[in-house]
Amino acid sequence: MxxxxxxLYSEExxxxxxxxxxxxxxxxxNQFYLPAIDSETHEKMLAVEQDYPDxxxxxxxxxxxxxxxxxxxxxxxxxEEYLNKRNFPAIGEIGIDLYWDKTTLDIQVKAFxxxxxxxxxxxxxxxxxxxxxxxxxxxxxxxxxxxxxxGIFHCFSGNLEQxxxxxELNFLLGIGGVVTFKNGKIDQFLHEIPLDNxxxxxxSPYLAPVPFRGKRNESSYLDLVVGKLVDVYGKDxxxxxxxxxxxxxxxxGKE
Numbered sequence: 001m002x003x004x005x006x007x008l009y010s011e012e013x014x015x016x017x018x019x020x021x022x023x024x025x026x027x028x029x030n031q032f033y034l035p036a037i038d039s040e041t042h043e044k045m046l047a048v049e050q051d052y053p054d055x056x057x058x059x060x061x062x063x064x065x066x067x068x069x070x071x072x073x074x075x076x077x078x079x080e081e082y083l084n085k086r087n088f089p090a091i092g093e094i095g096i097d098l099y100w101d102k103t104t105l106d107i108q109v110k111a112f113x114x115x116x117x118x119x120x121x122x123x124x125x126x127x128x129x130x131x132x133x134x135x136x137x138x139x140x141x142x143x144x145x146x147x148x149x150x151g152i153f154h155c156f157s158g159n160l161e162q163x164x165x166x167x168e169l170n171f172l173l174g175i176g177g178v179v180t181f182k183n184g185k186i187d188q189f190l191h192e193i194p195l196d197n198x199x200x201x202x203x204s205p206y207l208a209p210v211p212f213r214g215k216r217n218e219s220s221y222l223d224l225v226v227g228k229l230v231d232v233y234g235k236d237x238x239x240x241x242x243x244x245x246x247x248x249x250x251x252x253g254k255e
Contacts, residue, residue: 001226001241002031002248003219005093005127005154005174005201008056009034009045012205012216021052024219028241032219033252034058035093035127035154038066039078057252059090064097064129067104067111076114083118089252091119092127093154096140099131109140116144119151125251126151128171134162141169150251155203160189167197172247174201177209177217180228190232195243199251200225 003024013020024032032052034045036059049058060082062075083091094115096108119126128151130137141149153166156173163173163186175198178184190198200222202208208217209224229240248254 001027001029001200001222002033002245003029003202003204003222004033004152004199004248004252005035005176006032006204006219007034007037007206008032008204008219009041009048010205013218017048020218020220021055024222025055027220027223029219029222030055030245031248031254032056033089033248035063036061036079037063037093038075042078042082057089057254059092059127060088061091061094061115061127062111063093064095064108064112065100067108069104069107072107072111076111079115080118083122088124089254090125090127090151091115091122092125092151093129094126095129095154096133096136097129097131098133098136105136109136112137112140113144116140116149120144120146120148123148127154127174128152129154130158134158138162138165138169145169152199152201152251154201155207157184157186159185160192163189163193167193172197172199172251174199175229176201176203176225177207177213177221179225179232180209181213182210187228187232190229191234195233195235195240196247198229198244199248200244 049056150170152172152174154174204217
């Protein structure tokens with residue numbers, strides 16, 4: 001299995017990071033992809049990657065919640081410097097978040113568009129954060145349409161129509177703990193989206209699946225997500241593991 005989205009460098013793991021990784025590996029999680037947030041955490045993220053170079057891969061980008069009027073342009077320069085310095089498997093997590101702050105929509109859109117341009121130039125996938133912002137994100141993606149534009153809708157929690165729209169735009173759906181929530185709703189229609197369009201993620205330490213909901217999430221809980229997808233798709237565990245792993249490897253160019 002591949003956890004395509006985990007904040008392993010988060011302070012929530014400072015006390016037991018190695019044990020968390022060991023537990024996940026014991027459950028069959030072989031690779032971990034770390035989304036970037038902002039310059040405060042880039043070095044910590046890259047240090048975790050350095051400790052596990054065969055298993056852990058850092059992305060680079062500016063998270064929409066950290067697009068602030070006074071710093072966003074400087075933060076983007078830092079992202080660009082990193083992208084020019086070394087290879088990354090993806091640009092992320094980027095996108096639009098209107099849950100926490102609607103007043104920064106204009107600059108969130110600008111930051112998102114800039115990073116999409118970099119992804120197209122470098123032929124890299126993007127990992128998109130959408131919270132209360134599907135319409136705005138789709139608007140940007142339609143505007144930026146390009147045959148090379150691809151990626152993941154991280155922590156997908158939209159409806160069937162939005163899922164189909166994402167797939168049509170050449171994106172995979174990142175499925176994690178939300179699929180196990182009673183009020184998550186995506187388990188009711190996900191079977192209509194072919195497994196070829198799905199990747200696994202935890203977003204740990206956030207969004208732990210049932211029965212750990214509300215507690216710290218970790219990559220070893222990915223098996224609970226797969227367990228739920230067994231019910232949703234009516235396929236066996238190993239097949240879901242195999243297909244979602246192949247999807248992730250293909251997207252991140254790790255085949």
